[in-house]
Amino acid sequence: MPEEYRFDVFGRAIAVARKAEVWTVFDIGEEGKRRRADIQIPAFIAADELLQYLDDIFHESATPARPCVRVLPDGRWDLPPSTE
DSSP states (O other): OOEEEEEEETTEEEEEEEETTEEEEEEEOTTSOEEEOSOOOOTTOOGGGHHHHHHHHTGGGOOSSOOSOEEOOTTOOOOOOOOO
16 A cells, blocks of 8 residues: 655645655645646655655745645645635
């Protein structure tokens, strides 16, 4: 079974799954459906480095309401409302 991690990337819900030493990234729609995202994560990135890696590559998308990438709680895809 692949490892899977969920993140709020500055208002974009994504899932990052690892299978056979390869990271695959999915966009998560409001209805919970997944589609492959055009995001590449190098295989050498460890699971505990994903949050920082995503924050580093998407930092231009930061806003006062969403200043950093966050881990989404298990079982939830809905993002908290933006205060912008």
